[in-house]
Amino acid sequence: METQKQTTQKKESKMRKFNQDRGFGIEIELACSKSKEVIAQLISDAGVVCESESYNHMTVSYWKIVKDVSINPSSGARYTMEIVSPILYGTAGLAELNKVLNVLNNTDGVTTKVNKSMGIHVHHDLTNWRNGTRENFANNMNNLVSLVSKYEHCLFSLLPPSRQSQWCRPVREFMIDYRTNDVCSYTNRVRTLKRIHRNEDLGSFQENPTSGRSGMRYCGLNFANLFTRGSVEFRYHQASTNIQKLSAWIVFTQAFVETAELKKSISYTDAMTRTTVASALRRLRCDLGLTKANNDFYLQGCDAEIKRRYHLYKTNAVTNSFVAVAR
Numbered sequence: 001m002e003t004q005k006q007t008t009q010k011k012e013s014k015m016r017k018f019n020q021d022r023g024f025g026i027e028i029e030l031a032c033s034k035s036k037e038v039i040a041q042l043i044s045d046a047g048v049v050c051e052s053e054s055y056n057h058m059t060v061s062y063w064k065i066v067k068d069v070s071i072n073p074s075s076g077a078r079y080t081m082e083i084v085s086p087i088l089y090g091t092a093g094l095a096e097l098n099k100v101l102n103v104l105n106n107t108d109g110v111t112t113k114v115n116k117s118m119g120i121h122v123h124h125d126l127t128n129w130r131n132g133t134r135e136n137f138a139n140n141m142n143n144l145v146s147l148v149s150k151y152e153h154c155l156f157s158l159l160p161p162s163r164q165s166q167w168c169r170p171v172r173e174f175m176i177d178y179r180t181n182d183v184c185s186y187t188n189r190v191r192t193l194k195r196i197h198r199n200e201d202l203g204s205f206q207e208n209p210t211s212g213r214s215g216m217r218y219c220g221l222n223f224a225n226l227f228t229r230g231s232v233e234f235r236y237h238q239a240s241t242n243i244q245k246l247s248a249w250i251v252f253t254q255a256f257v258e259t260a261e262l263k264k265s266i267s268y269t270d271a272m273t274r275t276t277v278a279s280a281l282r283r284l285r286c287d288l289g290l291t292k293a294n295n296d297f298y299l300q301g302c303d304a305e306i307k308r309r310y311h312l313y314k315t316n317a318v319t320n321s322f323v324a325v326a327r
Contacts, residue, residue, distance in 0.1 A: 016289030018251050018298035019258055020090030023125035025231070026097065026246065027084050029068055029118035029239050030104070031227035033111035036065040039081070042107055048099050050083075054225030059229055061086050063100060074113035087125065094250070098243045106243055116162040122250055123259045127230035130197075138193035142186070144232070144260035145171060146268040148221050149178050151284045155220070155236050156318045157277045158309040164319060168220035168235040174206050175219075178268065186268070200227045232257065248305035251298045257286040277318065281310055 032039055036052045043050035050063040068082040083104075088096060104112045129140050148155070149171040156164055177184035177192060196205055206216050206223050217224040222233040234253040240246060260266065272280040283299060285291050285303060293299030 008157050009246060015253075016258070016293055016299060017296040018090065019254060022254060022257070023087040023089055023231075024250055025085045025087055025123040026250065026255060027082055027121040027123075028241065029082050029114070029120070030078045030241065031071070031074045031113050031115070031118075032081060032104070033077050034109070035079050036067060036081045037101070039083075039110070040065045042110070043100055043103050046099050046103050048096055050100075059087070062117060070117075072115060072117040074115050075272060077110050077113040094247050097246065100245050101241050101246070112241055114239030114241065116160075116238075117168075119163070119167060119235060120237035120240060120246060120249070122234045122237070122253050123229075123231040124234075125230060126226060126232050126257070129256075129261070130226060130230050134194045134197045135267070137197040138190045139265065140260050141193045141196075142189050142268075143263055143266040144256060145175055145178055145221070146266045147177070147256055147260055147287070150269055150272045151280060152220065153273055153318045154277060154281045154284050157281065157313060157316070158306060160238050160313065161316050163174075163236055163238050165217055169208070171219060171221050173219070174216065176205055182319055186265070189268070202226065203232075203237075244301075244305065247298075248302045252288075252306060255290065255299070255302070259288050277314075278310070281306070291307055303326040 003283065009183055034042075040050040040052040040063075048063055050065065051060075051243065053064050053066055055066045055068075063086060064084050065081050068080050073080050083100065085093075085097065085100075088094075104110065112297045129137050152170055152172075177189045192205065201223055202216075202223060206219055208216055208218065216222070217233075218235070220234065220236045222235055225231050225233065234249075234256075236247075237249050272283065282291075285306065290303040290306065291301055
């Protein structure tokens with residue numbers, strides 16, 4: 001007879017899939033040989049409505065391009081910009097992203113370049129958490145922060161060393177009650193999160209210890225927009241205009257959110273940082289449902305990309321973490 005644990009694992013594996021109904025968004029930093037006005041028109045001509053705008057954080061129903069002075073231009077690409085998607089969903093959203101990237105990569109006369117000063121930011125919709133019960137909000141949030149914090153060294157191990165920067169600092173450096181392992185009990189962490197839900201204000205939950213709330217959005221896992229736009233932002237990824245890489249990363253980061261929502265509880269421990277990245281990554285892939293995604297094309301592709309990235313970057317040291325570990 002199956003144990004209860006085995007039954008639960010089978011149920012979870014069947015439920016794991018790329019959620020077509022959870023909204024996501026992407027911000028692409030890059031440099032281009034053409035102005036943001038020209039690129040916006042080219043994207044619109046390709047069938048995706050896009051506008052050139054002054055810098056803003058408004059959520060709109062169309063793609064927009066804003067100037068980004070925080071990144072550096074490249075040779076032959078002097079216009080720096082950030083391309084921001086509207087809220088996208090599932091397969092249709094990935095197809096729309098592909099159209100935008102096709103314009104950037106395959107338009108005659110357009111040169112697009114990325115460099116180490118740039119990144120990719122992926123947002124996932126958490127409005128069902130924000131608008132749900134206080135208990136579910138607290139549990140899901142604790143699960144997500146715990147999941148990312150104990151496997152964050154694996155995230156950095158899948159990316160070039162340039163992403164270990166001030167623009168995506170580790171969770172344990174920002175989140176109160178998570179900065180050192182087991183200083184605060186699960187009960188106390190959940191109590192804090194219930195208070196945050198009641199007040200609809202993060203307070204000091206996510207705060208840069210050196211620059212306070214003004215620097216809070218530079219955490220790799222950023223909740224600054226949780227009560228305004230209802231989203232969490234993953235800031236880890238390097239700049240890219242490759243659809244395979246970005247699609248897999250969207251699916252991968254969504255899997256963290258889905259796992260946090262699915263699990264009854266996720267233990268907060270630094271045990272994974274005391275083993276090799278290879279072992280921890282295998283455990284992470286299992287926890288996210290990637291290793292048993294036999295019926296989901298997107299999770300299968302994501303798993304293949306994660307394994308490819310590990311072999312690509314496995315000789316690089318992970319130092320942007322509270323504990324550096326062996327490969």
